[in-house]
Structure formats: C-alpha cells, structure tokens
Amino acid sequence: MTEPRYDRRGDGPVLLVVPGGAGHPMGLGPMTDVLAERFTVVTYDPLGLAHGRLGEPVADQRVEEWSDGACRVLEEVLDDGESAYVVGFSSGAIAALDLLARRPERLRHVVAHEPPCVGVLPDGARHRAMFREVYDTYRAAGPRAAAARLGAGLTGQEPGETVSDRPLSREEELADPMALFLAHVVRDFTSYAPDPAALATLSDRLTLAAGSDSRGQLLHRTAEFIAGRTGAGFAEFPGGHVGAGEHPVAFAERLVATLATRDAEGRARTA
Incomplete structure (x- = not known):
C-alpha cells in the first residue's frame, strides 16, 4: 500500500478536495487559492500523478x-477530535460518496459535485x-474520439461521426491524465x-451538487x-461539469456558502 499523496495549504477547518478524472488536481489551483483563505485545503492526489508518478504504470x-x-x-492531517469537510468532483465525487457511506466518523460535511454513478x-x-x-471507443480510436x-452522452446528443484519431501507445497513455481516466477509471x-x-x-452531512450550465x-x-432518494441537500454551482475550473472564485464562494448553510442547519437541529 503506497502512502497517499496530497498537498496542504491555508489555515482553518480542514477541507479535503478529491479531484475528478484520474485524480490529477490540474485546473483546481485557482479555486483552492480562494478556499485557502478560509480553510486548511488538503488536495488529495489518488494516483500521485502530480507528485512524480505520471508516467509510471497504473492499474484499473x-x-x-x-x-x-x-x-x-x-x-x-486531522487532530484528535477534529472532523473535515470534503468536496469531490466527478469520479472524485463518487469516492466522496463511498467515503461518507463507509467511513463517516470524521466527516463534517460532503459536497459531491456531479458524480457519474448513473446506474442509480x-x-x-x-x-x-x-x-x-x-x-x-478509447481503445479502438483514441482519446479524442472517446472524449467526443x-x-x-453527457449532453444527451446522438453520437456524431467518429473523430479521426488513433489509439495511444502505452508510454503516451501513461503520460496523459485524461487517457489514464479513460483507460483505468471510467x-x-x-x-x-x-x-x-x-x-x-x-x-x-451530504449535499449533491451540479452545475447550473x-x-x-x-x-x-x-x-x-x-439527493431525492437519500434526503440529502442539493445545490447548483456556477458553470458546468468543470465549473470549478471555469469559474474558480464564484465556485469557491458558492462552496463556502453551502457549507455555512448546512452547518447552520445542523446547529439548529441540535439546539
């Protein structure tokens, strides 16, 4: 079992960020810059892709x-008696749901943004x-065709003509986080x-989230x-599936407001 890779910055209550895709935190920096003004932001890197492991073999x-x-x-990262907020994106949101269901002991609140567990x-x-x-499609025609x-599929459109592309070599795949997502995560x-x-x-302790776009x-x-099936909260966030990268400041502000609202609701229930 390898040691978990993560980055830690800021000060305040712990907020664990679980990226989507293959877990590479690329694109989340501007959002975490804002959040680090209020939280100890801990950005988890499940495969260590941003910590020197990009290019190394990856299993399913x-x-x-x-x-x-x-x-x-x-x-x-937590001191005794502390609990953490968690925000997960896409595949990271699925991991956050599983974390809450199986290991809830030290979780204060979880926001799961557009988890693609569509079987429900x-x-x-x-x-x-x-x-x-x-x-x-990825295996047969490469990443551009698979992305198309x-x-x-996500927008409800009929598949168009297959994009001209080619399968990646093993070396190319291991160097590309999106290809690793398509090959080993999706x-x-x-x-x-x-x-x-x-x-x-x-x-x-759960809010399901989706982009307004x-x-x-x-x-x-x-x-x-x-959200409806579990009785959890539901909140819309700025942008679409990658709203945290598209609108980092507004997304961070919406996350702060969502957590504050759910904290207030929790205090009211226990008063």
Whole structure:
C-alpha cells in the first residue's frame, strides 16, 4: 500500500478536495487559492500523478481504493477530535460518496459535485452502457474520439461521426491524465452503485451538487436523483461539469456558502 499523496495549504477547518478524472488536481489551483483563505485545503492526489508518478504504470482503479486513501489522508492531517469537510468532483465525487457511506466518523460535511454513478437512475443501464462505449471507443480510436462520445452522452446528443484519431501507445497513455481516466477509471467508477440506505442515515452531512450550465444533462439529473432518494441537500454551482475550473472564485464562494448553510442547519437541529 503506497502512502497517499496530497498537498496542504491555508489555515482553518480542514477541507479535503478529491479531484475528478484520474485524480490529477490540474485546473483546481485557482479555486483552492480562494478556499485557502478560509480553510486548511488538503488536495488529495489518488494516483500521485502530480507528485512524480505520471508516467509510471497504473492499474484499473476501484472506488474503494480512492476512498480508503482519502481516509488515510484525513487520519494524517486531522487532530484528535477534529472532523473535515470534503468536496469531490466527478469520479472524485463518487469516492466522496463511498467515503461518507463507509467511513463517516470524521466527516463534517460532503459536497459531491456531479458524480457519474448513473446506474442509480431508472434508465441507468442505458447510461452505463454509454460509458462502456466510451471506453471501447478509447481503445479502438483514441482519446479524442472517446472524449467526443463522452460529451455527446453527457449532453444527451446522438453520437456524431467518429473523430479521426488513433489509439495511444502505452508510454503516451501513461503520460496523459485524461487517457489514464479513460483507460483505468471510467468503467469501474461509472458502474459504482452508492448505498442509498447508508447515505440516507447521513443525509444531514451530504449535499449533491451540479452545475447550473448542466441543467437537463445526465449528471445534473443524477445528482438531483441521488439527493431525492437519500434526503440529502442539493445545490447548483456556477458553470458546468468543470465549473470549478471555469469559474474558480464564484465556485469557491458558492462552496463556502453551502457549507455555512448546512452547518447552520445542523446547529439548529441540535439546539
């Protein structure tokens, strides 16, 4: 078992950030700059891609491995009696849901932004098949073609003509975080089924989130569905699926406000 990789900055309550994709925190720096003014921001890097491991062999990933690693990070950074906020994005949001369901002891509140665990939906089998097709397209035609298929699936469009591309060599794949996501993350994570009963018992510590630009799209619908099924909160954030990178300041401010609101609601319930 490798030691978990993470970066720590700022001061205040601990906020664990779990990136999406293959876990590389690229693009999240401007948002964490803002958050570090209020929190001790701990950015988890599940595969160590930003910590010298990009280019090294990668195995197929499992949700439970990411959430167990996140738990080890919290054990390292939290003092006795402390609890942490968590925000997860996409595949990282799935890991955050699993962390809350299995290891809730030191979690103060979890915000899961557009987790692609689409199997929960009434038509989930069709959408899981779409993600398997994304993987197959990647293996057959390369990352550009797979990204085009993924974009069509998330927005509800019919797949267009296959983008001209080529499969990557093993060396090229290992050097590309998006390719690692397509090769080793997308199948298992989008097949993950969250535990609604466990999450329902912890609904006061959970907010499902989706981008305002994602309304009508697959992952907005997924987040709303999980919130409704578990009794958790639901909040819209600026931008779309990658809103944290598109609108980092506004996204950070919305996250701060969401956590403050849920804290206030928790205090009111216990008063």
